[in-house]
Amino acid sequence: MAVRMKDVAQSLGVSIVTVSKALKNHPDIAKATRERVMAKIKEVNYRPNLMARSLVTGRSSLVGLIVPDLIHPFFSEIAKSLSSALRKKDFFLLVASSESDAVLEDAEIEHMLAHRLDALVVATTQSTSEKLRKVSENGPPLILLDRDFLDFRSNFLGSNDYKVGELATEHLIAIGRKKIAHIRGPENRVGKSRFEGYQHTLERHGVAIDPRYVIAPLGSVDVDGRRRGETAMKHLLSLKMRPDAVFCFNDMIASGAMMAALDAGLKIPRDLAVIGCGNYHYDELLRVPLSTIDQRIEPLGLRTAKMIFRLVEAEGPIRPQRVILEPELVVRESSRVVK
The missing domain is CATH 1.10.260.40 (lambda repressor-like DNA-binding domains)
Incomplete structure (x- = not known):
C-alpha cells in the first residue's frame, strides 16, 4: 500500500x-x-500524489511536448533544453512522438490532455489547423513549435526559415558556386519558406533556377532524413550537368547527401559544396565536417520555457505571442573556399 x-x-x-x-x-x-x-x-x-495536488492547486506541474521524431537531433535537443529550464521551477516534461503521423499525433494529444497539463507544446504534422484550434479553445495553453499555420493565430516559437534559405544560398554563391541545388523539406511553412529563401536569393543574383536541381524527397524528412538525402543526391549525380553545390533542408538530409557523394568518388568541397540546417551535435564529427545554418536550438528551448511560465502564471487569457529567432551561418569544411 x-x-x-x-x-x-x-x-x-x-x-x-x-x-x-x-x-x-x-x-x-x-x-x-x-x-x-x-x-x-x-x-x-x-x-x-501529483493528481491530488493538482485538484487542490489547479496545477499539475506537467508540460507536454509532442514532436514528429524523438531520435531527430533538433527535437531531442529542444526537449533537453526545455526540460532543463522547466525543472528549475519544479515543472516536469512529458514527451511523445507522433512519428510524423497526424492520426497518431491526435491520439498523443488526447493522452497528454488526460494528464491535466499546465501547457502543451506541439511540433505538428497536421496539414490544417482545425484540430489544434479546438485544443487551444478547450484545453491548456497551447504552443506551436517550429511549424505553424497562416490561418491560426497561436503562441509560436521557431526560426526565421526564409532567412535559413537566404543565408545558405548567399554563402554558396559567395564561395563561387554557380549550379546550386536544393533538397527540399516537407510541404509545410518551414519547407516552403526555406525554398523561397533559396529561390529569391538565386533570382536576386541573376542565377537561373534549374528545376532539375530542386528535389523533393519522398516520405518524412523528420523520421528518415539521412536515407532521403542519400537517395536525392544519387538522383542529382545522375544528371548530365551535375550541380556544384547543394543546400539541404536539414543536417540529416545533408549527411545522407554527403555520404552518397563521397561514395560516388566526389571530393567535398572541391567537386561539391554542401550545407545543411540545424547545427546538430554530430556535424563536426562527420567524415567531412558539415557547414550549416544554426537554428539556435538551446535558446529556442529556453524561450519556450519562458513562454510557458508566462502563460501559466497569467491570471486570465493573454494575447498569443510569436517568437522568431534569427539563424546564423556556421562554416565548416564541407563548404570551405577551395584554393
Missing part, C-alpha cells in the same frame, strides 16, 4: 500541513523539522 502524507505526519508527530510545507521548503518550517521530514520521506519511500 502506498505511503500517504498523513502516514508521514503521524509517524513524526506533526501535522499534515507541516509535512506539506517542508516538502515545499516553506520558510515557516524550521531547518531541523524539515530535515526530520525529509529523512522520514526517504526512509518510507513516500511520493507526493
